[in-house]
Amino acid sequence: MDILIFNVHDVVLMMTSYQCLLFALLLTAVRSEQKNSYLLLAAFLVTQALIPMDTLISYGAGVRQWAIDTSPNLFYLFGFAYWLEGPVLLWYTRSLIYKDYRIGRADLLYLIPFAAYALFEYFTYFRFDSATKIAMLEGYTPQGESLINLVIGFGRESLRLLFGIFCLIEIRNCRREMRETYSNVERIDFKWLLILVWGFVLLRGWAVLVNVALTLAAQMDIAVDFRLMGLASNYTVFILISAMIFFSLTYASMFEGIDRKQVASSADAVMIGAKEANQETRPAVDTELAERIAHYMQTEKPYLEPSLTLEQLAAKLDVPKRHVSTTINRHFERNFFEFVNHYRIEEAKSRLSDPHCADLTVMDVLLDCGFNTKATFNTFFKKLVGMTPTEFRKSAYRGHGLPEKTASVQ
Numbered sequence: 026m027d028i029l030i031f032n033v034h035d036v037v038l039m040m041t042s043y044q045c046l047l048f049a050l051l052l053t054a055v056r057s058e059q060k061n062s063y064l065l066l067a068a069f070l071v072t073q074a075l076i077p078m079d080t081l082i083s084y085g086a087g088v089r090q091w092a093i094d095t096s097p098n099l100f101y102l103f104g105f106a107y108w109l110e111g112p113v114l115l116w117y118t119r120s121l122i123y124k125d126y127r128i129g130r131a132d133l134l135y136l137i138p139f140a141a142y143a144l145f146e147y148f149t150y151f152r153f154d155s156a157t158k159i160a161m162l163e164g165y166t167p168q169g170e171s172l173i174n175l176v177i178g179f180g181r182e183s184l185r186l187l188f189g190i191f192c193l194i195e196i197r198n199c200r201r202e203m204r205e206t207y208s209n210v211e212r213i214d215f216k217w218l219l220i221l222v223w224g225f226v227l228l229r230g231w232a233v234l235v236n237v238a239l240t241l242a243a244q245m246d247i248a249v250d251f252r253l254m255g256l257a258s259n260y261t262v263f264i265l266i267s268a269m270i271f272f273s274l275t276y277a278s279m280f281e282g283i284d285r286k287q288v289a290s291s292a293d294a295v296m297i298g299a300k301e302a303n304q305e306t307r308p309a310v311d312t313e314l315a316e317r318i319a320h321y322m323q324t325e326k327p328y329l330e331p332s333l334t335l336e337q338l339a340a341k342l343d344v345p346k347r348h349v350s351t352t353i354n355r356h357f358e359r360n361f362f363e364f365v366n367h368y369r370i371e372e373a374k375s376r377l378s379d380p381h382c383a384d385l386t387v388m389d390v391l392l393d394c395g396f397n398t399k400a401t402f403n404t405f406f407k408k409l410v411g412m413t414p415t416e417f418r419k420s421a422y423r424g425h426g427l428p429e430k431t432a433s434v435q
Contacts, residue, residue, distance in 0.1 A: 105146075209333075
């Protein structure tokens with residue numbers, strides 16, 4: 026009886042597939058408001074489970090022959106996952122940062138390369154009988170790869186890299202647009218998502234280099250150790266998938282998406298204001314509205330509400346938010362995030378220098394002034410005041426002739 030023997034490299038590929046499939050199965054059973062995101066993450070993990078299987082069948086020393094003897098249809102079947110990975114990662118990224126995101130018809134256009142590849146494989150491989158397929162597979166070596174397959178492989182890896190870059194652009198745009206809409210941006214922590222996307226971007230960039238190395242070896246007979254490069258990629262994927270599962274379990278449940286329509290409409294208002302700013306005949310700044318906004322901020326202090334948004338401020342002023350956004354950007358020369366937090370810092374300065382607030386800690390003050398985290402508060406305070414909150418309090422208390430120990434409450 027023949028026994029199929031796996032080496033350690035094969036085991037790593039199988040472990041990657043196993044943990045991806047297991048975690049994907051667990052995600053489908055999760056009951057959460059983020060169900061759409063969990064399902065897309067599960068779909069992404071399935072693609073990550075199928076890709077190692079394609080590598081194992083195509084290049085595994087023992088597995089390849091076993092697959093030929095078992096069914097030649099196993100070849101290229103799992104390779105379809107390469108073309109699905111990028112779109113699914115982009116959809117997952119969008120579903121995580123936009124709580125109202127749903128896959129629309131325009132998103133399905135990302136599947137065109139997948140459909141084109143499916144047609145190519147059908148006409149060049151799957152439409153033939155088993156004997157013909159086996160004849161095509163026998164005697165294959167990576168060095169003998171055809172030019173057309175090398176070109177397709179390069180295009181495939183480049184496309185995966187491109188989708189990763191699309192994800193980074195999506196995150197960057199969302200972070201920028203949030204500052205035009207929200208007064209607190211801590212509601213979305215992009216750190217782990219950036220780790221995930223950057224990890225796969227770097228891996229896909231490496232995969233492009235592996236494909237170039239394979240092309241040099243196959244077409245130009247240049248000695249490049251593409252096998253070692255591929256093995257390094259396989260091990261790195263295993264580590265990255267393990268880290269991704271950990272971060273997903275730890276942080277994804279705390280990740281609160283934002284209203285895409287609200288952000289988009291605010292971004293449109295900013296773009297219109299920017300276009301007007303570049304026009305020589307642009308209308309004058311509405312100073313009356315600017316004074317009204319400033320007066321409302323000083324008297325009603327809406328900035329003390331941590332979740333204050335541009336839409337809420339516009340509703341309280343009974344003014345279209347496009348006009349409010351344009352006035353804030355052009356007259357006060359700040360985005361909404363900076364504008365509101367400027368008032369919060371002024372309020373914090375007042376409380377930190379008030380001897381009657383000596384019993385309040387810095388944390389008490391920042392929370393009372395509308396900040397959600399100490400990191401954001403300290404960053405803004407140092408930027409606008411030039412010193413830390415504690416240093417400012419000590420300086421203010423010295424001016425009042427009070428002992429510094431009174432100001433040292435943290």
